[in-house]
Amino acid sequence: MSSLVSYFNKYEEAAPLAVFRIFFGIMMLWSLIRFWSYGWIEKLYLTPKFNFSYYGLEWIKPLGDWTYLLFIICGISALLVTIGYKYRIAILVFFLSFTYIELMDKTTYLNHYYFVSILSFLLLFLPANATFSVDAKYNKDIRFQYIPKWNIGVLKLLLCIVYFYAGLAKLNSDWLLDAMPLKIWLPSKFSVPLIGNLLGKEWMQYAFSWGGAAYDLCIPFLLLYKPTRKLAFVFVVLFHVLTRVLFPIGMFPYIMIVSAIIFFDASLHKRILVVISKLFRFNKTVFDNQSYYKPKPITVNKIKYTIIILFFTVQLAFPWRYLLYPGELFWTEEGYRFSWRVMLMEKSGYAQFKIVDNNSGRWFYVDNTDFLTPFQEKQMSFQPDFILEYAHFLSKHFKENGIENNAVYVYCQVALNGRLSKTYIDPEIDLTKQKESFEHKNWILPFKDEIKGI
Amino acid sequence: MKKFWFLPIIAVIAIWSCSSDNGGEDMGMDDDVALTFDRGAMLANWADNIILPSYQSYEADLAALKDAFDTFSTVKDAQNLVDLRQAWLDAYIGWQKVSMFEIGPAESAGLRLNMNIYPADVTLLESNVDSGNYDLSLPSNRDAKGFPAIDYLLNGLEADDTSLVNRFSTGADADKLLVYLGDLIDDMIQLTGPVVDSWEGDYRDTFVTNDGSSATASVDRFVNDFIFYYERFLRAGKMGIPLGVFSGSTAPNTIEAFYKEDVSNQLFLTALQAVQDFFNGKHFNSSTTGESLASYLVDLNTLKDGAALNQLINNQFNEAKGRVTALDTFRSEIENNNPPTNMLSAYDEVQKAVPLLKVDMVSALSISIDFVDADGD
Numbered sequence: 001m002s003s004l005v006s007y008f009n010k011y012e013e014a015a016p017l018a019v020f021r022i023f024f025g026i027m028m029l030w031s032l033i034r035f036w037s038y039g040w041i042e043k044l045y046l047t048p049k050f051n052f053s054y055y056g057l058e059w060i061k062p063l064g065d066w067t068y069l070l071f072i073i074c075g076i077s078a079l080l081v082t083i084g085y086k087y088r089i090a091i092l093v094f095f096l097s098f099t100y101i102e103l104m105d106k107t108t109y110l111n112h113y114y115f116v117s118i119l120s121f122l123l124l125f126l127p128a129n130a131t132f133s134v135d136a137k138y139n140k141d142i143r144f145q146y147i148p149k150w151n152i153g154v155l156k157l158l159l160c161i162v163y164f165y166a167g168l169a170k171l172n173s174d175w176l177l178d179a180m181p182l183k184i185w186l187p188s189k190f191s192v193p194l195i196g197n198l199l200g201k202e203w204m205q206y207a208f209s210w211g212g213a214a215y216d217l218c219i220p221f222l223l224l225y226k227p228t229r230k231l232a233f234v235f236v237v238l239f240h241v242l243t244r245v246l247f248p249i250g251m252f253p254y255i256m257i258v259s260a261i262i263f264f265d266a267s268l269h270k271r272i273l274v275v276i277s278k279l280f281r282f283n284k285t286v287f288d289n290q291s292y293y294k295p296k297p298i299t300v301n302k303i304k305y306t307i308i309i310l311f312f313t314v315q316l317a318f319p320w321r322y323l324l325y326p327g328e329l330f331w332t333e334e335g336y337r338f339s340w341r342v343m344l345m346e347k348s349g350y351a352q353f354k355i356v357d358n359n360s361g362r363w364f365y366v367d368n369t370d371f372l373t374p375f376q377e378k379q380m381s382f383q384p385d386f387i388l389e390y391a392h393f394l395s396k397h398f399k400e401n402g403i404e405n406n407a408v409y410v411y412c413q414v415a416l417n418g419r420l421s422k423t424y425i426d427p428e429i430d431l432t433k434q435k436e437s438f439e440h441k442n443w444i445l446p447f448k449d450e451i452k453g454i
Numbered sequence: 455m456k457k458f459w460f461l462p463i464i465a466v467i468a469i470w471s472c473s474s475d476n477g478g479e480d481m482g483m484d485d486d487v488a489l490t491f492d493r494g495a496m497l498a499n500w501a502d503n504i505i506l507p508s509y510q511s512y513e514a515d516l517a518a519l520k521d522a523f524d525t526f527s528t529v530k531d532a533q534n535l536v537d538l539r540q541a542w543l544d545a546y547i548g549w550q551k552v553s554m555f556e557i558g559p560a561e562s563a564g565l566r567l568n569m570n571i572y573p574a575d576v577t578l579l580e581s582n583v584d585s586g587n588y589d590l591s592l593p594s595n596r597d598a599k600g601f602p603a604i605d606y607l608l609n610g611l612e613a614d615d616t617s618l619v620n621r622f623s624t625g626a627d628a629d630k631l632l633v634y635l636g637d638l639i640d641d642m643i644q645l646t647g648p649v650v651d652s653w654e655g656d657y658r659d660t661f662v663t664n665d666g667s668s669a670t671a672s673v674d675r676f677v678n679d680f681i682f683y684y685e686r687f688l689r690a691g692k693m694g695i696p697l698g699v700f701s702g703s704t705a706p707n708t709i710e711a712f713y714k715e716d717v718s719n720q721l722f723l724t725a726l727q728a729v730q731d732f733f734n735g736k737h738f739n740s741s742t743t744g745e746s747l748a749s750y751l752v753d754l755n756t757l758k759d760g761a762a763l764n765q766l767i768n769n770q771f772n773e774a775k776g777r778v779t780a781l782d783t784f785r786s787e788i789e790n791n792n793p794p795t796n797m798l799s800a801y802d803e804v805q806k807a808v809p810l811l812k813v814d815m816v817s818a819l820s821i822s823i824d825f826v827d828a829d830g831d
Contacts, residue, residue, distance in 0.1 A: 110829060187491075187754065188667040188820035250829030348817045350809040357702070364702035365694075378823065413809035420763070421813045 008305075011292055012149040013266035014131040015273055018084070020155060021128035022276070023258045025082025028094065028116065031251045032075045041067055044108050048373050050393055051105040052386050055436050060103040067104075073097050081123075084133020088124070095120040106386075107379045111342050112252040115162060122158060122311065125304050126151045131287045132273050140289070147293040154308060155262050158315070160220035165319050165340040167216030172453030174330075175213065179205040180417040181346035182212075189246050215239050223263040236260045247343065325440050330416055331447040333383055334440060349382030349414035349424060353391065355398050358405040366394060382414045382424065384441050391431035408432050419449060491753040492745065493673050494665035499735050499744035500676070501658050507738035508551045508728075509650045515541075515548035516643050523639055527632055530623040532615050539608050543717060545642075546601050550725040554683040554732065557676055558661060559652035566687070567596055568645050573707050574602035576610075583627060583634045590641040599638050601711070607635050610713035667820070674821045677747070681811050681823070684729055689808065692722045693801045696788055706788045718784040723775060726804070730771040733764075747815065754818055763818060767810050774803040 035041065045051075045062040053060065063070060074097035080090035098120060102113045127147055129135040136143040174180040179202070186199040186208065198204045215235065222232035240253035261268070277284040295301060322335030329336060330345055353366040368377045371393070380386040391408040398406050407430040415421035422445070425431075429443040522541035526534040549569060556566050575597035582588040582598055590599050611631075612618040622628050664672040690700065691710070698704040711717045735746025743749075748764040777800035781787050787797040816823050 184817065184820050191666040191668075248829060252829075346817055346820075348813050348823070350813045352805075355702075362702045365699050367690075367700055374823075413813055415813045415817050418818065420766070421809050 007153075008148065008150055010149040011146040012152055013270065014127070014144055014147040014293075015266050015269035016152050016262055016264070017126060017128045017130070017147065017155075018132040019269040019272050020152075020259070020262050021084060021087075021123070022082050022132070023261070024119070024123070025078050025080075027251065027255050027258055028078035028098070029075055029082065031116075031255075032071055032078065034251065036068075036071055041071060043373070044375065045104055048105065048107075048376055050371055050376075050390075052107050052376065052380070052389055054103055054106055055385065055438070057103050060100060062104045070097055070101060074101065081128075084129040084135050087129035087133060087135050091120060091123050091128070095124060105376075107376045109337060110250075110252075111338075111340055112250075112255065114338055116255070118311075118315070119155075119158060122154060122308070125308060126154070127293060130293060132276075132284060137286060143287065143289055144291050144293040145287065145289055146291070148295075152262065154312075155259075156224065157312065159256075159259055159262070160224070161312075161315055162340055163216050163220050166342050167213055167218075168454050169319075169339070169341045169344055170209070170213035170216065172451050174417045174451050175209050175344065176453070178417070179209045181344070182208050184346045184418055185247070192245055212239075223260060229263060233260060233263070243343075249343075327440070327444065328447040328449075328451055330451055331414075332441070332444050333385075345417055347382050347414065347416045348378070349412055350421070351381040351387060351410050351412040351425075353394055354409040354411065355394060355403065356407040356409065357403045358407055371397070381412065384425070384444050385436065387412065387425060388431055388434055388436055388441070391434075392436075395432045406432065416447075417451075422448065491750050493667070493671075493750075494662060496735070496745040496747075496750060497662040497665055497672050499737075499746065500732070501653070501662050503737040503740075503742075503744055504732060504735070505552075505555050506650075506653045506658065508548075508555070509646070509653055511738065512545070512548040512552045513643075513646050513650050515545035516639070516646055519545045520639050520643060523636060526622075527636065530619055532619055535608075535615055535619055535622075542601070542604050542608055543714070546711065546717075546721060547724050549601065550721055551728040551738075553687065553725065554680060554729060556683065557672075557679050558657050559649040561679075563645055563649055565645060565649060567593075569600045569642060570602065570710075571596045571600060572602035572605075572710055573712055574598060574606050576606060579603055579606060579634075583630050586630055586633065590637060599641055603638055604635065605711050605713045607631065607638075608713075609711075609715075669822060673819075677816065677819065677821050678823060680729075680732070681808075681816070684811060685808055688722070688725050688729065689801075689804050692718070692725065693784070693797070693804060696784060697794060697797060697801055699798075699801065704788050704792075704794065706785050709784050709788070712785070715785050716783050719778060719781060722784075723778055726771065726775055726778070730768065730775075733767065733771070747819075751815065751818055763810070763814055767807065767815065770803070770807045770810055774800070774807060777803045 045067050046064070051061055074094060077090045077094035077097065080086055081094055095117065098113075099117045102108070102117060127142070127144070128151075130142060130144040130147050170176070183202070183205045186205050189199050190196045192199065195204075219232055219235060219239075222228040222235070237257055240257050243249060244253040261272075273284060296304070319335075319339035319341075322329045322339070325332060325334040327334070330347070351368070353368070354363055355366060356363040368380075372380060372390070380390050387410055391410060395406055395408050409427055409429070410425050410431060411427050412424040413421040414424040424445060426443045426445055431443075434441070434443060519538075519541040522534070522538040526538045552560075553566055553570065560566070578595070579598040582595070588595060588598075608618075612621055622631060625631070661672050664670075667674065669675075694700060696705055696709045706712075709718050710721050733746060734748045735744045736742070737744065748768070751764040751767075752762060781797055781800055782790075784797065787794045791797070812823060
């Protein structure tokens with residue numbers, strides 16, 4: 001305990017946090033512009049007639065054409081974060097707008113969006129504008145060359161959690177013993193230069209599986225330990241660029257590469273800041289004022305520490321919530337999201353919904369393309385919470401269109417990691433009678449196989 | 455140390471900068487066995503031994519239809535009518551073998567939409583005949599042309615052949631009908647010609663050399679089109695919609711070749727057989743097989759549940775064919791049974807191939823279905 005207290009009293013240059021803030025802001029701005037320029041705002045949020053919501057957050061919906069404004073607000077706040085102008089408000093607006101965007105439709109759920117959300121939440125509590133920011137330039141009361149070390153430590157901790165948990169998730173028999181799903185994915189990447197024709201080899205698929213798991217589990221420690229740090233960073237770049245080449249994972253590799261710079265000593269960050277100040281021709285000497293971050297009043301600090309400790313407790317515990325559910329996690333996906341399970345499954349499905357008029361006995365199948373975009377249909381067809389939400393939507397839709405008393409059944413086939421597709425949902429169950437909850441969905445049929453491991 | 459630690463980074467960036475988002479460059483194979491399945495060989499087999507010969511045969515069928523029409527318009531008698539009708543049916547059967555190849559030239563020509571939209575819009579058709587003022591290339595006329603329109607003119611106008619021959623020779627609208635029929639056939643020939651030319655010309659190489667594995671590569675795109683065809687045009691169009699499985703009430707008027715009545719099963723079975731032959735890489739009009747989706751699956755060694763996936767898919771096709779063969783004509787199945795239980799259970803067997811293709815096969819081949827342009831993680 002006393003060592004923890006003394007850790008909280010240690011000081012460190014503020015430069016690493018400033019560099020992190022700048023790169024984070026640039027990455028976010030780039031992500032948002034990229035997202036917009038690909039036409040994804042329209043395609044993913046405005047085109048769908050129906051959006052898949054998170055349980056309990058059904059009120060979060062795309063805002064029609066105002067969605068563009070939301071992206072503009074989010075982008076401006078990312079820019080303000082970068083330059084450190086009105087930082088606290090900017091990062092709060094960024095956190096809220098970005099998180100809102102990600103919650104509008106869970107079809108687009110990505111672990112790296114979740115990462116950005118919680119990272120921006122954490123940044124809310126850090127004095128990332130203490131140096132090398134517009135705020136600090138014009139307000140010497142918040143201009144500090146040194147800040148408590150833990151402010152940088154928490155960012156490292158979050159990155160370590162992401163990697164380590166992603167590594168733990170790979171410790172299962174499909175990944176390690178069957179090299180699944182890489183055995184499916186890699187052979188189709190034969191056109192990648194240099195290594196393309198090796199990707200069809202079984203040993204290569206095993207090497208990638210084991211290498212990937214080892215990388216995720218070890219990299220936090222290699223980055224934390226000074227003698228291995230440079231080598232570890234080489235691995236970080238290598239690994240993420242490789243994943244970028246092999247898989248369509250957007251901005252995630254760049255964000256992770258840039259974030260990993262935080263592990264280096266302050267001296268490197270100071271050099272980066274010198275380069276930036278030369279690039280934009282401004283004098284950074286004003287920030288080298290030798291001043292130490294003034295602690296906030298004790299009650300404010302207490303609240304801040306409590307929130308941060310709670311935050312990390314949740315981060316450490318949340319990925320294990322799947323243990324509370326029966327059945328195979330990969331199959332039911334109960335407790336799958338928000339747990340750093342990245343690129344773990346080749347899972348796809350086919351779902352055909354049957355609407356029955358309980359009064360007349362008349363029935364028909366739904367053409368999913370009438371209601372869903374191809375992306376939504378793809379994601380819906382193997383995730384039970386999507387299936388249930390869609391079934392309820394269908395029931396409501398047909399109720400409004402003349403079939404007052406209807407029942408909805410689904411014929412759903414799902415294939416997981418190279419196994420033959422199996423019936424996924426009990427076809428005898430009327431989904432209109434089932435309620436969404438955090439409890440186990442007992443209408444998911446059993447997996448009838450075993451994936452050993454974490 | 456300081457100088458060398460970034461060398462791997464440069465190496466990786468070199469790999470990365472060489473690999474565009476679309477991939478697709480061919481790479482030198484080792485001298486010995488191909489390390490991965492040769493997609494190029496499969497594409498060549500599709501193009502040279504299946505797609506092009508099927509199109510050429512179809513083009514010949516249309517030429518024969520044109521000949522039969524010319525003969526009939528010269529001498530309008532019962533025999534020539536029977537021959538014309540047979541030529542129409544032969545071409546219709548030929549069409550079933552090319553309808554699935556809606557990629558490249560056929561896709562840009564919208565061949566399927568122009569050839570076989572049914573049911574025909576009889577009101578529109580008759581008003582076209584009557585006015586003699588129509589442009590068959592307009593999308594608005596798609597419901598009044600192609601095989602379904604000819605079906606109406608040859609099988610739906612009169613109750614028997616004698617009256618039909620009379621209608622075409624001495625009826626008040628005889629000339630107009632004949633002109634329209636001739637225009638319909640010419641339209642089909644004009645649409646098909648460029649598609650065949652294109653496959654005989656440049657498009658073949660465009661198709662075959664695009665042998666990568668990106669979403670725009672030939673295999674990925676065609677497999678998507680192939681499954682789309684199976685689901686939408688074969689399963690739903692020929693059986694599901696007439697059965698009312700998407701609407702809740704049967705719609706016998708939506709049966710393919712509605713007026714001919716007794717050939718809908720045959721058309722369906724021809725199309726299903728063509729799908730299965732394509733899946734197995736069977737050369738057109740031959741028992742030889744080449745590289746195919748089936749051999750690709752074998753190569754990927756997707757042995758599951760004791761049975762190979764290619765075998766499971768073939769078994770399902772066979773089961774579906776068996777069930778449909780045992781049916782009466784679709785029209786009598788639907789009109790004489792309420793509900794049409796036998797046809798519904800045959801439909802179920804046709805349906806069961808969909809998840810096998812769309813889930814199991816596609817996942818084994820690592821092809822993304824309905825290419826979704828978004829990030830993954």
